[in-house]
Amino acid sequence: MELILYQIDAFTDTIFGGNPACVVPLNKWLPDEIMLKIAKENAVAETAFFVDKGEKIHLRWFTPEIEMDLCGHATLATAHCLTTILDYQKGEIVFKTLSGDLFVKVENGQYKMNFPSRMPVVDILPPTISKSLNIKPKEILKSRDYVLVYENETEVRNIEIDRQLFDQINIDPGGVIVTAVGDKCDFVSRVFTPQASILEDPVTGSAHCSLIPFWSKRLNKKELYAKQVSERLGKLYCEDKGDRVIISGQAKTYSIGKFWTE
Template structure:
């Protein structure tokens, strides 16, 4: 079977920045095993598969290892693919997903993702995570992901993970966020996933479902500008809306082509 394939850099307005995601339009769902094999072959953090249902889009996300319950950058990439590449005739898209209906609005060059809020709660840090870090956090919280809070942006930039230790813990489907107040943004972060082919995710939209309410509360403001300090760097324009968060960003198309499943 011949399928279309698009690779898009999300949360950036520059090629080779942000987080790359592959987007594959489908007419009908293929077996999950095939979807996972395609994601493994694509070898990026996430591959999004979607079916256009007319009034809404059925969307699923796969890493090279598992199906995810929520993914921000691949949702943004799918919206960009639909609107900027496939000429989808609506500026508002409703995605039907494992995390419920997600709305994406395109306006003035930005894609606005309407996602659930996941305020993290105080937590203790598992010993294996602590031992894997070269710098220990000042505070520990948890929602889907562990949220480790540090003193400053330099700490976030200088964090190193001992992968041999880190991969001994199973956080499926979550990961570890390290975060601090930013020097040139409201807050900064990085994101790590144990037992994954890609240890550090370049830009993690879903992590901001926890980071936005956390920093909104701590900084006393609703509108926030965030930077994810991976090597590729990501920029996110955020808004806390109570039980929902708005995560906005740009995207660039890197490649378009085809794949064959047999």
């Protein structure tokens, strides 16, 4: 079977920035084990597979290790693929996913994703995570992911992970977000995933399902500008809408290719 693969950099306006995702259109679902093997072969943080069923586009995301319940950057990449390459004509894209229906609109070159809000609550940090961090957080919260709040952007940028300890943690399917008020934006973050082939995710849309409500309340602002300060850097335009959040960003197509599977 011949399939098309699009690699797209999400949450950036330049090639080699943001977070790379692969997008694979399908006529029908492949076996899960095949999609997982494809994701592993692609060797990026997430590969999105979709089947267009008319009113809704059914969308699934796979890391090289597992299927995810929610992924922002690969959703943005899929929306970019549909609208700029595949000539998708509807004004709003509705994705049917494991996290319910997700809605994406394209406005002024921005992909505006309507995602569920996941306000984190105060929690206790497992000792293994604490010992794996070179700088201790001042606040600890959790939703799907742990959210660790730091004093300032410098601390977030200087976080180092002892991977040998960190990989002993099981937060399936979540990770650890480190965050602080930004120097030249409302807030910054980095995201680390234990037991993953890619330790630090360059830009993590789904993490902002928790970061947006947290910082919206903390800063008393409904609209926020965020940066994920990984090496590749991601820019996110955010809005708190109560039980939903708007996560917006740009994307650039890196490559288009073909591959074959049995």
